[in-house]
Amino acid sequence: MISFKILKPFFLKNKWFYILGVLWLLLVDILQLFIPEILRGITNRLETNLLTQRQLALYALYVLLIGVTIGFFRFLWRMFIIGASRNLEYQLRNKLFSHLLTLSSSYYQRHKTGDLMAHLTNDIHAVRMALGPGIVALTDAIFLNIAVMVMMLRTTDYRLTVLALLPMPLLVVFMTKFGKIIHKRFKAVQEAFAAVTDKTQENLSGIRVIKAFVQEEAEINAFKEKNLLLLQRNLDLAKTFGIFHPLLQFLSSLSFTIAIWYGGILVIEEIITLGDFVAFTTYLALLVSSISSIGWVINIMQRGRASIDRINSILKESSEIQDFHDAKNLEKVKGSIVFDRVTFGYSNSSENILEEFSLKIPAGSSLGIIGKTGSGKTTIANLLVRLYDVKEGSISIDNNPITNIKLASLRKNIGFIDQDSFLFSTTITENIGFGADSYDIENLQRVAKVAGLHQDIMEFPKQYETMVGEKGITLSGGQRQRLAIARALIKNPSIFIFDDSFSAVDTDTEERILQALRTEMKNKTTIIIAHRVSTLKHCDKVIVLEEGKIIEIGDHESLLTKKGLYYDFYQKQLLEEVILKN
Known part of the structure; x- marks a missing residue:
């Protein structure tokens, strides 16, 4: 059973998108069932020399109209089902990201950034595939299999149908067994991908340290190990499919072999017409392609299940730090x-x-x-x-x-300036104004002057619109600290906490900043570490x-x-x- 329980609210809200999408999809499948009947009519008339040019043109028109109608309804189901799955991807990513921001600091000490990034990318993509293309393929597989078998039994000799369908139970057995293996191996692939993502993120963030300590080769080798593990996990999954798909094709070919052999005998003995035989093989082709797609459905659904389980494990996490029920402002x-x-x-x-x-x-x-x-x-x-x-x-x-x-x-x-002085990859203006409800350029410049940063900013080509780069990499350590001080000042809080916030500036600069801060901190509680x-x-x-x-x-x-x-x-x-x- 696929554990998509957390998506129940989404399905309830978007049920009509899926209902109508499946309806258009079923109409496409129904229209496909007319093609074998048209071929039956053409073949039987050709065999008896009763086919006229007018009838041939009429049959061609039927095929054309069916093709156009299938194209129209195919467009509709894509818009409804695939569109809904894209909306799901959008909402699920928002839900996961929002939840991550509610978790306590201790959670991020236990989990690596790369692993969390894999959840927000690969895992959500796998869920979208399961609930978009996966639902389409599943609907096709169920409806076409039933509809085609009914048509084969009603319009052709039942013995031919029974014999041709003998290999099908074997298909179901193999697909069930392979489904479990695919689920396990895809989960291993996702975990290996998370390790590669984490290693990449860590090395790119720490590139200056790697270069300073001449550790490029060591880190390249460490990355190769992670990447090799990902390759091996992908190859394990590929080997599974390497066996799975040829096996499906072999069992499918057995059905065609039986149909050609026994169906040919029935045509020779005039038990069925040549048109019946052509229609039957066309139905069988639809059935085989539909059953073969079950393998893909199992693959995509197992991937979705593995991914939703990983996402569920995060969404089940609760913050250790929460508002009490009677908490007040x-x-x-x-x-x-x-x-x-x-x-x-x-x-x-x-x-x-x-x-x-x-x-x-x-x-x-x-x-x-x-x-x-x-x-x-x-x-x-x-x-x-x-x-x-x-x-x-x-x-x-x-x-x-x-x-x-x-x-x-x-x-x-509380205006908290911690030791890290973390900055976002955006402009100086947006970094300073990050924690404020509103601000204007005059206030922005005022707090920058108090923090001893204004003069430095004015020397930049784009001044306050200068991009600071990832984690403020384009600024010096002292500039990052002073920007963090300005960011706290613009909040105008009642309590200030400076946690080693002057360590990267010289004593003279520190004295000037502290002198300017005394006025700013008047009548405010201040803690300086x-x-x-x-x-x-x-x-x-x-x-x-x-x-x-x-x-x-x-x-x-x-x-x-x-x-x-x-x-x-x-x-x-x-x-x-x-x-x-x-």
Whole structure:
């Protein structure tokens, strides 16, 4: 049974397209049944020398009219059935893409991009083929087989029909067995294709790293292995068809052999006429082609089934981060934040990153976070925007637990600039305005100036309409970070989170940006995560993390006087600056 259950709403909505399409298709099949009868009449009249030129012209006109009518109805069923399948492809791709965007960040840590791309391309194409051309071939196979056998039995000697159809049960047995093998091998092909897609995407995205480390040959060899596996899987499938189709042709030829041998005897013995024999072989040709197409139907349906199973597996996934049933929108956010005994660990690790972590951030204040790599700095930011949910404890904004706030409302009120500074393959204007409901060029330029990017943009030939390239590859690391800052600023949120957002700019540029940001961040809650002490020295409060715990807290000056880990960071960075200057 093909698992197309998820498509039930689509079928209900588009049922008339399929019903009318199948109706036009059946009319085409019915018209095809007239051709053997015309040939019967012509042959019988020729045999008895009763065919006149007028009758011959009339028969030719019948064939012409049938051909034109078949062409018209064939156009109609293509528009209805194939058109509906194209609409299905469009809607299913939208459904799958929309669902992917609802899934949690952890899902993308477990699944590769190439595999997901294969679902959105090859798998959806296979489903469309099953529910477009597949339905056409299935309808033909069922109706023509029944209709042709009825016509053969009614218009010709039944013994000839029974003998000619003897090989047909063998066809059904072989097609059933081969169908299971095709399903299994096509699924393997799709998985191998996903591996090739993923390897390609990964290498093209990381091309600069590959070149920098002179790993072209190693990556080419790695790709060859993936591609070779795809070749082998395709050859396995091709071998199956290499046996399947010749076997169908052989069994079909047995039917024709029987028909010619026994039908010839019946003509010689004048049990049936020559016209009956010609009509019978024409019917048999229709039957054989129809039965042979069952092999293609099984192939296309098994491919569709394998693909819809893969798509189903994604659609069954649910986001770990969802709105609770009583979640509400935040209307006016002041920005006070409380972490209350928060414990959290990532699913791929047995250890907790944060352990009973507590912190209060007053509304409108600025907090700096510093610590060694892996101390939990970024985790704090990820939990605040609910990319992950805490194991124990709670996080509140304005005394509202963030689990009781709708995700869209929560994230709309937070301007999050993460470490990656991901940019889209579009213009600078569209990248900056990405998260804003609306914006104008004046506001766009204002936030770019605050982020220290405006001057750089004006030096580009197309200025704000400059295409940044895939992942912002045409920009420097510092320019990407500053563009990401501008993108957060234009949202005008109540809370800002800067997660190592100044690491790619020099200290002088950083100081200018921070100076401009102070006005922008006035009366807004600001969290700055950094590795440089100079980034945090103007924050109202700074916390020092170690193994997910706060080991020092205070402002810049008070932390220096404690001469703890913060003081060590400061001294090392002063030494680095001296070394760089010399």
